[in-house]
Amino acid sequence: MPEKGEKSIGELVSELTQEVRMLFRQEMELFSVEMKGKALHAAKDAAAIGVGGVLLYSGLLVLLAAIVLGLATVMPAWGAALLVAFVCIGAGIALVLKGQKDLAHMKVKPEQTAESVKETAQWAKTLKLTSSHRRTSFGSRSDIRKAI
DSSP, X not given: XXXXXXXXXXXXXXXXXXXXXXXXHHHHHHHHHHHHHHHHHHHHHHHHHHHHXXXXXXXXXXXXXXXXXXXXXXXXXXXXXXXXXXXXXXXXXXXXXXXXXXXXXXXXXXXXXXXXXXXHHHHHHHHHHHHHHHHHHOOSHHHHHHHO
């Protein structure tokens, strides 16, 4: 029988099981939060690429309108259309390049979760080695209770 204030081996195992479950839930929560953040970042970069593509297309249309106006008549209206076209194309190129660069440098791997899982695995290995060593080195139940 365990002495007063000491927990039995069954209670200790039950407590350890609950703590491992809680640790696993926390690891999954960390993974979820980290991946949501990365997905949000990727969505923003994809939106920049999309907006850049639309601006490039708009710029092309305005550029075509400027060419048509310039060829149809020699008037200053085509100069304005040409200026708008170049501004749209420049902005579109800048957004597409920025989005591509940001996506290329984004790390998809959930780094915090991976590190935490490695630490947990190392802890579990240490616990396993320690507990197997304890089982073979104790002579009586009271020795085990004292160690725990």
